[in-house]
Amino acid sequence: AQSVAQPEDQVNVAEGNPLTVKCTYSVSGNPYLFWYVQYPNRGLQFLLKYITGDNLVKGSYGFEAEFNKSQTSFHLKKPSALVSDSALYFCAVRRYNFNKFYFGSGTKLNVKP
Amino acid sequence: GAGVSQTPSNKVTEKGKYVELRCDPISGHTALYWYRQSLGQGPEFLIYFQGTGAADDSGLPNDRFFAVRPEGSVSTLKIQRTERGDSAVYLCASSRGYSGTPGEQFFGPGTRLTVL
Secondary structure, three states, rough: OOOOEEEOEEEEEOOOOOEEEEEEEEOOOEEEEEEEEEEEOEEEEEEEEEEEEEEEEOOHHHEEEEEOOOOOOOEEEOOOOOOOOOOOEEEEEEOOOOOOOEEOOOOEEEEOO | OOOOOOEEEEEEEEEOEEEEEEEEOOOOHHHHHHHHOOOOOOEEEEEEOOEEEEOOOOOOOOEEEEOOOOOOOOEEEEEEEOHHHHOOOEEEEEOOOOOOOOOOOOOOOEEEEEEO
């Protein structure tokens, strides 16, 4: 079965510090991996994706994520957090050649001034 | 330009009633997805359209749920004999379509369905 796990319901970090939001996945075959962000009262917004190639993917708002095949992980990172990064973050996976997306349960990121 | 829009934004209905939820995707986007998001959970895939056809409806929970996209643009999610467990936010997303690699999905704001 295909699935995504976000082991932390909430991550707290001080502004200016690096942040990591964890994601692990289980999928048959090659995965396509995504991160989305959801701000209050707004729709989900695309941050970045891994399809193939370089394991380090850079996305919007200074976020990046590293694909680790051996650990089946795709953690979201940012070198210096901003208060405005506070939001709900979702990791998603799709199997190669399939259309169905599987989302994690989300991680609430709190960045404190 | 205009993003994905969904109507209504909120829908309250009684158990056993029929509801229709509408999604207007971004113009030119051939791929359209419906998801359901319950409180504290991530989006749960329901159905995927490529053009007018439902290419993957494996996420529809039962035969009370049905979706159409007759002209390859607007889509309607239809729920018959609603149950209290159907209460959730229903999300629609569109993308440029599958051309070997998946494109970015653009999500609408969702329709919050409450079944009393």
